[in-house]
Amino acid sequence: MNKLEQIAADFCTELMNDTSAKEYLFRMFNADCRCPQCGKTAPDRFETLNAGKKISCASCGKWYSWNSGTPLAGSKLPPSSQLLLLALLGAGTTDESTAMLTGVSEETVRIWRYKMEMEDDA
Numbered sequence: 001m002n003k004l005e006q007i008a009a010d011f012c013t014e015l016m017n018d019t020s021a022k023e024y025l026f027r028m029f030n031a032d033c034r035c036p037q038c039g040k041t042a043p044d045r046f047e048t049l050n051a052g053k054k055i056s057c058a059s060c061g062k063w064y065s066w067n068s069g070t071p072l073a074g075s076k077l078p079p080s081s082q083l084l085l086l087a088l089l090g091a092g093t094t095d096e097s098t099a100m101l102t103g104v105s106e107e108t109v110r111i112w113r114y115k116m117e118m119e120d121d122a
């Protein structure tokens with residue numbers, strides 16, 4: 001099962017708020033708090049990152065946040081919308097329907113699909 005299929009399987013209404021959706025996505029994409037620069041993990045910093053703060057890598061010094069280096073980095077969508085979009089992709093919903101249900105353009109849906117394909121190849 002790839003990440004999109006897992007997200008579709010896990011999706012439930014309890015996750016449809018930004019706090020829960022963000023923590024779910026954080027655990028799914030970067031549970032070990034990996035530095036996007038050097039790859040060093042910092043699982044003991046989960047709570048700090050989950051609180052929305054940045055941390056400095058103990059190995060290379062780079063500052064990063066919970067989604068740095070993940071397909072979610074830089075998204076302007078709120079976490080609940082990100083989660084819904086990913087769940088719809090994982091459920092095999094068409095780009096047109098996914099765009100309609102999440103309020104983004106079909107181009108945005110295609111970009112997310114592409115980013116997730118890159119993620120699964122990594």
Ligand SMILES: [Zn+2]
Pocket residue numbers: 035036037038039040057058059060061062
């Ligand atoms: Zn680092």
